[in-house]
Every structure is written in C-alpha cells, then in structure tokens.
Amino acid sequence: xxxxxLGGGGNAEVVxxxxxxxxxxxxxxxxxxxxxAAGALCNVTTAIGVLTSAGRLAEGESVVVLAAAGGVGTAAxxxxxxxxxxxxxxxxxxxxxxxxARGFGYDSVVSYDDLEREVAERTGGAGADLxxxxxxxxxxxxxxxxxxxxxxxxxxxxxxAEDVTFEGNHPWxxxxxxxxxxxxxxxxxxxxxLRAHLEQALxxxxxxxxxxxxxxxxxxxVAHAHELLExxxxxxxxxxxxxA
Numbered sequence: 001x002x003x004x005x006l007g008g009g010g011n012a013e014v015v016x017x018x019x020x021x022x023x024x025x026x027x028x029x030x031x032x033x034x035x036x037a038a039g040a041l042c043n044v045t046t047a048i049g050v051l052t053s054a055g056r057l058a059e060g061e062s063v064v065v066l067a068a069a070g071g072v073g074t075a076a077x078x079x080x081x082x083x084x085x086x087x088x089x090x091x092x093x094x095x096x097x098x099x100x101a102r103g104f105g106y107d108s109v110v111s112y113d114d115l116e117r118e119v120a121e122r123t124g125g126a127g128a129d130l131x132x133x134x135x136x137x138x139x140x141x142x143x144x145x146x147x148x149x150x151x152x153x154x155x156x157x158x159x160x161a162e163d164v165t166f167e168g169n170h171p172w173x174x175x176x177x178x179x180x181x182x183x184x185x186x187x188x189x190x191x192x193x194l195r196a197h198l199e200q201a202l203x204x205x206x207x208x209x210x211x212x213x214x215x216x217x218x219x220x221x222v223a224h225a226h227e228l229l230e231x232x233x234x235x236x237x238x239x240x241x242x243x244a
Contacts, residue, residue: 001024002034002037004198010240011219032205036214040075042071043070046075047076047201048201051063054156054179054181057080057129060084060085062123063128063131064090065089066091066131066132069100077090079209087107088107090102090106091111091115098111127147134155135158135159136157137158137162140163141164141166144170144174144176149176151176153177154179213236215238219242221240
C-alpha cells in the first residue's frame, strides 16, 4: 500500500489516511518498489496535475520548468515528453543542479540569468507556451516576459518564501494566463481527480515512463533531510526508512 499523507505523519511507522489517498500495490503495481512508490506519490502526482489540469499542455508546445532538478521538476520533464511537448527547458540555481537535471530529458538546462535568451533561441522568439513555477520571489513577476501569446504561468509552490502581486488587468494586457495547482486543495475539492492522478503517477513509474531518483535515508537523519530541503540543496526525492 502507498499513501499520500497530506495531513501529516510522513515520518511515522503507521498513519491513518483517507481511502482516496491510498493505492494498493497490486496488479500492474505489484512489482513496484515501496521506496519508489513513496517517492512518486507527491512529486509525480503534482507534475501530472500542473502539466494537464492546470497547464493544459498540448502536443507541440514548449515548456519551461523552474527548479528543474527537484522531484517535481525531474518528473515534469519526462511527463512533458510523453504528452508531446516539442521543447522542454529546465532552470536551476547552480551548475551542479543543472548537470543533474540534464539526465531527465530536458532539451537544455540553464541558469535563471540565461533563461530569457534560451527561451528566445529555442522558440524562435515566440516565447514559451507553459512555465511551471514553484520558486516564487522576484523571478515570478518576470515570467510573463517569457510567455508566448496565450501562454500559461502555473504557480504551484513558493520556495523563495516571497510572494508577488499581480493586478487584475495583468492577463488582459499580456494575453497570458495565470493558473495555480495545490495538491492539498485538489485533495479537498476534487478528490476523484486527485485519485486518478495518484494512480497515473504510480503507473507511470511502474511502467518505466517516469524515473524517480530516490535517496533512502534512515529515520535518524530526518533533520538532515529537512535541512537539504530548506536550503534548496536537494535534488530528486528523499524517502525515510523508519526501520533503519
């Protein structure tokens, strides 16, 4: 059994969750490694949601993924390919993260300083059709300048812990759209959709369509895991082994 613990308890040996948040690892999922299942539930599910339900990615479109080396970013690059994206550009905060992210199917991975030039070159000046933004901060307000007409800016996180404000006329003036995706919000308001995305996520991983880079840590190292996440030094996905 794999379960999405949105209400907390992810560090526990036993946790109670709603039935719609738990998926039995049987049938086509019977051979799925438990650590992979745990690592996929949040990140791959979110990647599916932001690309499809929020981002409405269409075949032949271009995608920019901020925080490209993270768990959602690495999954989104692979999923965008399977959904027919023509160009997938990743953005990272360091050369080491860029090198790591390149192994997940991006056409290119660049720094935030080089992104505007890269988007212009890769799209022939047309701009990106979809930008996935979990970073926030000052960069969030500049995303519109990267978008093609009718491009979509999907916000699904705020790693910088710094929000920005958009005026109501912003989509009108720019001919772009601002959308959002929140895993907990979808769970509360559209549980059947979340359930479908959970099952799709596990099926993609079990079938080999999406590779999840899981680092298994003993429970005693939980503080170190949180430090890596909070300092944005992490790549891939961390899973705690409560029995180690």
